[in-house]
Amino acid sequence: QQQVKQSPQSLIVQKGGISIINCAYENTAFDYFPWYQQFPGKGPALLIAIRPDVSEKKEGRFTISFNKSAKQFSLHIMDSQPGDSATYFCAATVSYNFNKFYFGSGTKLNVKP
């Protein structure tokens, strides 16, 4: 059973457009939701994270929107750039417990110039 479901699997966006990646979860005990960015040949690295006490977190062009009642969260990349082309993973964990991270299956983003 996949704890975190991510969509779409791949995404093509024109430069300057908005990229949106969605994730859904079932476990209401999850209280920390990070997003990871992975460039080819590299390991994933933390991009931005949110806790469920806020509905939105913004860092530069990257925004996480969180809907606690729907158990969904999404990553929005505004003014998408070719340098944003990477694979993005959402994740969830119960941070006060054993801290195991559950990852989504990933979204491969291609930003066309």
Place this chain on the structure above:
Amino acid sequence: GAGVSQSPSNKVTEKGKDVELRCDPISGHTALYWYRQSLGQGLEFLIYFQGNSAPDKSGLPSDRFSAERTGGSVSTLTIQRTQQEDSAVYLCASSSRVGGNKNTEAFFGQGTRLTVV
């Protein structure tokens, strides 16, 4: 070093041979994960270690796969009698167990690219 270190970075092996992949987590991190990533695909969970607790082996795809973590630090993932479908990048990550409302993060290594020929 400051990050998660994996070795070797690349490994080519013949079908049927055994391989060992090594992960050195960040010092002090109690949690360690192994993931597999096939070409252009997502992360496939393999195994999770947390402190002295029994590992979560629920993601290991077959009994040819095993992993151990010695002294709560270095981990070795062993694949016996390798098959061509085992070809993938094997990623290791570690994280610290924190309490309260502190933020936490899983840190990934660069991965080991395994090619079975």
